[in-house]
Amino acid sequence: MATEVLWWIFAVAIVVTSAGVVLSGSVIHSAIWLILSLAGIGAMYLFLTVEFLALVQFLIYGGAVTVLILLALMLTRMGAGGKPDRVTGGQAPFAALVGAGLFVVLFGVVIGTDWGDVPDAPSNIPIEAISDVLFREFGAPFVIASVLLLVALVGAIILARQEEGD
Amino acid sequence: MSSLPFADPIFGIPSWLDIIVRVIVAALVLTVIVIYATYGERKLLGRFQQRLGPMKTGPWGLWQGVADAVKLVGKEDIRPNNADRWVFEFAPYLTFIPIFVTLVTLPVAQEWGIRNLSLGLFFVFAVMGLNIVGIVMAGLGSGNKYALLGGVRAAAQMISYEIPLVISLLSVTMVAGTLDLNLIAAMQSLSPDEGQHAPFIALQPLAFLIFFTAMLSELHRAPFDIPVAESEVVGGYFVEYSGIRWSMFQLAEYASLFAWAIFGSVVFLGGWAVPGPDTFNLGSWWGPDWAWHAAFTIVKALLWFVVIVWIRATVPRLRIDQLMNFCWKVLLPLSLVQFLMTGFAVVYEWPEWVMAITSAAGAAVLIAIIIRRALRKPKNTLVGSYRRAQVPVQ
Numbered sequence: 001m002a003t004e005v006l007w008w009i010f011a012v013a014i015v016v017t018s019a020g021v022v023l024s025g026s027v028i029h030s031a032i033w034l035i036l037s038l039a040g041i042g043a044m045y046l047f048l049t050v051e052f053l054a055l056v057q058f059l060i061y062g063g064a065v066t067v068l069i070l071l072a073l074m075l076t077r078m079g080a081g082g083k084p085d086r087v088t089g090g091q092a093p094f095a096a097l098v099g100a101g102l103f104v105v106l107f108g109v110v111i112g113t114d115w116g117d118v119p120d121a122p123s124n125i126p127i128e129a130i131s132d133v134l135f136r137e138f139g140a141p142f143v144i145a146s147v148l149l150l151v152a153l154v155g156a157i158i159l160a161r162q163e164e165g166d
Numbered sequence: 167m168s169s170l171p172f173a174d175p176i177f178g179i180p181s182w183l184d185i186i187v188r189v190i191v192a193a194l195v196l197t198v199i200v201i202y203a204t205y206g207e208r209k210l211l212g213r214f215q216q217r218l219g220p221m222k223t224g225p226w227g228l229w230q231g232v233a234d235a236v237k238l239v240g241k242e243d244i245r246p247n248n249a250d251r252w253v254f255e256f257a258p259y260l261t262f263i264p265i266f267v268t269l270v271t272l273p274v275a276q277e278w279g280i281r282n283l284s285l286g287l288f289f290v291f292a293v294m295g296l297n298i299v300g301i302v303m304a305g306l307g308s309g310n311k312y313a314l315l316g317g318v319r320a321a322a323q324m325i326s327y328e329i330p331l332v333i334s335l336l337s338v339t340m341v342a343g344t345l346d347l348n349l350i351a352a353m354q355s356l357s358p359d360e361g362q363h364a365p366f367i368a369l370q371p372l373a374f375l376i377f378f379t380a381m382l383s384e385l386h387r388a389p390f391d392i393p394v395a396e397s398e399v400v401g402g403y404f405v406e407y408s409g410i411r412w413s414m415f416q417l418a419e420y421a422s423l424f425a426w427a428i429f430g431s432v433v434f435l436g437g438w439a440v441p442g443p444d445t446f447n448l449g450s451w452w453g454p455d456w457a458w459h460a461a462f463t464i465v466k467a468l469l470w471f472v473v474i475v476w477i478r479a480t481v482p483r484l485r486i487d488q489l490m491n492f493c494w495k496v497l498l499p500l501s502l503v504q505f506l507m508t509g510f511a512v513v514y515e516w517p518e519w520v521m522a523i524t525s526a527a528g529a530a531v532l533i534a535i536i537i538r539r540a541l542r543k544p545k546n547t548l549v550g551s552y553r554r555a556q557v558p559v560q
Contacts, residue, residue, distance in 0.1 A: 002182075028306055032253060035299055051285050055292040063295035063328075067321050070302045074318060127285060127345060 007047050014040040027073050035066040049124050188280045192269050200420040201231035207475050214479035238416075241409035246309055249406065253307030258407065258414035261300030265422045267293050272428045273348045275438045275459030286347035287339060290429050291332060294384070297418065298324050301393075301403050304415075308406040316402030319486065320393035324384055326490060330497040331380035334373040337501075337508040338366050338433055341521070347429075351437030365436040369521055372504045372528035374434045376497055381426050383493070385419070388478040392486055423474065424467065431466035438463045492539070500532050 017040060020033035038061040045054035134142055205220065205227070212219025220227030245254060271286040273279045283289050298321055305317015341363065342350045354365040367374045383390035386402075394402035404415045431437055438459035484492070504525060511521040 026250075028250065028253065032299075032303060039296075051283070052288070055285060055288050059292035059295055063292070063298055064325065067298050067302055067325060070299075070306065071318065071321055074306065074314065 003047055007044070010040050010043050010047070014044070028070070031066060031069045031073060034069070035062060038062055038066065052125070052127055052130055185280065189270075192280060193266070196266070196269065196421055196424075197417070199424055200417050201235055203420045203424065203471065204234065204416070205231040206471070210472065210475045211479055214476070235413070238413040239410055241412075243409040243411060244406075246406050248309035250307040250309065253303050254309075254406070255411075257300050257304035257307055258411045258418070259300070260303060261297050262414050262418040262421070264293050264296035264300075265418050265425055268425050268429075269421075271347060272425065273351060273432060273437060274428065274463050275456045276348065276352070278456060278460060279348075282346065282348050285345050287335060287345040287350065287433065290347075290425075291328070291335065294422065294425070295324075295328060297422070300418075304407070305403040308403070310406050312400045313403050313405045316393045316399045316405065319399070320386065320403055323386075323390065323393060323489065326493045327380040327383035327390075327497070330376050330493065330501040331384065333498075333501040333505050334370075334376040334380070335433065337370055337373045337504045340505075340508050340512050341366070341369065347432050347437070351432045351439050353439075354436035355439040363518065364522075365434065367434040369518060370434075370504065370508065370525045371522075372500060372525045372532060373508075375529050375532055376501045376504065377430065377434065379497060380493075381430060382474065382477065383489075385423055385426060385474075387423070387474055389481040389484050390489060391483060392489065395483060423471065427467040427470035427474075428463060431463060431470055435466045436462075437466070488539075496532070496535055496539075500528060503528055 014037055017033050017037040021030045021037060024030050024033060038057065042054045042057035042062065045051075045057055208230070209219040209227070220230035223229040223233050245251070268290045270280045271283045271289050273282065273286075301320045301324075302317045305313050305315075305320070308314070338350070339345055342353060344350060353363055355362055356364055363369060382388075386393050392398065394404075399405070404412060407415060428437075440458060440462065507524045507528070508521065510516070511518075511524075
């Protein structure tokens with residue numbers, strides 16, 4: 001019962017903070033709303049008793065990704081107080097079209113999917129089970145994903161060095 | 167090994183009330199610790215610099231921290247005109263809350279703590295990392311270029327040093343086979359029983375050194391204090407804060423110092439574990455078990471604190487390029503070496519002394535690199551030519 005109440009509180013909070021990302025006037029405020037929204041999703045994972053996923057959400061999205069966004073924002077050209085340029089007339093109709101189209105597609109998929117009942121929803125998965133699956137059953141995809149990340153890292157370094165003129 | 171949960175609800179009260187009581191007690195204890203940590207640091211720094219430190223307020227200046235706290239609460243809370251209002255006002259809370267949340271799972275004694283989490287070690291650094299957000303917000307929201315510079319420096323530094331920090335912790339967890347902080351502390355008791363190890367500082371000195379260095383950087387303590395360097399960015403990301411909000415940052419700094427100290431002493435020094443075999447039971451000799459456990463943890467955490475202050479008083483501040491080079495070119499490769507060595511030792515079940523010796527060799531390499539870098543003559547940089555210009559003419 002208490003969990004359900006908390007779940008609804010966080011559900012409302014996620015919707016409100018997500019609306020804040022879209023509606024706030026400055027990019028920095030959007031980024032901060034995004035942090036709160038992602039942290040709310042992490043809390044949702046806690047209610048679903050998948051603690052590991054919740055902590056990964058906090059670490060990767062709350063800590064790293066949003067700080068990356070904030071750092072990228074610092075490098076963009078902003079007026080005083082973080083006020084961005086408004087979307088100018090030429091772009092606005094296309095932005096509205098893309099936004100509305102994405103909304104229709106997502107809404108249609110959500111309505112159209114038969115969610116059904118999941119009788120054996122996973123709960124309280126021990127970390128050992130996760131690591132067994134990750135490193136034994138899906139070992140090869142894991143290694144390939146890490147190679148992909150390594151390539152991205154090396155590529156980023158090469159690009160940065162070229163800009164420096166080395 | 168069976169799980170070691172913290173004590174059942176105290177005084178038989180319902181569990182929701184129990185957790186509230188525990189959180190309040192932790193918050194109060196933390197405040198007192200922070201007040202006396204500032205006092206202790208000033209005293210220690212004074213001794214390192216051959217002066218007495220605070221002496222006037224109360225006997226040996228013992229009330230100095232309390233007086234400072236009262237002064238800070240009464241101070242005017244100034245918000246700059248061009249600050250981004252809500253970002254500015256919430257940044258101190260977002261800096262402090264993650265650190266307070268990590269206290270949930272730190273085991274002070276076998277049965278003392280708020281809740282024992284099976285993912286405790288992961289929980290601590292996942293949540294502790296969130297306070298970057300508050301620091302960056304403070305930098306962005308203050309409407310001050312120095313604060314912005316401090317925030318950018320802090321973010322770059324903390325994200326970079328988090329990588330070797332986490333890899334060195336991974337090496338420990340590979341040997342421990344668990345992320346439960348209480349179990350990690352329990353297995354470092356030097357006893358010859360099954361599943362018991364020497365403290366991980368002896369087993370993996372390289373991982374310990376990397377963890378300690380990266381932790382100093384996460385805390386913005388000297389020699390990694392460029393985000394808050396007075397002579398470069400005035401005060402760093404909290405330059406515009408005053409009064410109670412400034413003291414929130416101060417609280418966050420010292421609270422994270424102690425959280426890291428307890429965390430580090432649990433992971434590497436054995437935390438509350440009493441060294442020696444199980445039969446060597448201090449509780450049966452004198453006093454309750456939990457008091458001995460808590461005493462061991464507190465002594466280790468205080469040792470940690472003294473070493474941190476000692477380093478602050480001894481080592482000069484690094485330049486930003488030295489700082490980044492040290493992280494990415496020295497700490498990260500060495501932490502990967504430690505990771506690989508531990509992996510081989512665990513998979514092929516090599517005896518533990520092999521792990522200890524290889525890791526000690528790695529630690530020696532790290533110390534040699536640090537000494538070499540410290541003694542290296544500056545290249546033909548502005549610093550170098552400046553130094554040459556200072557050589558007295560005959």
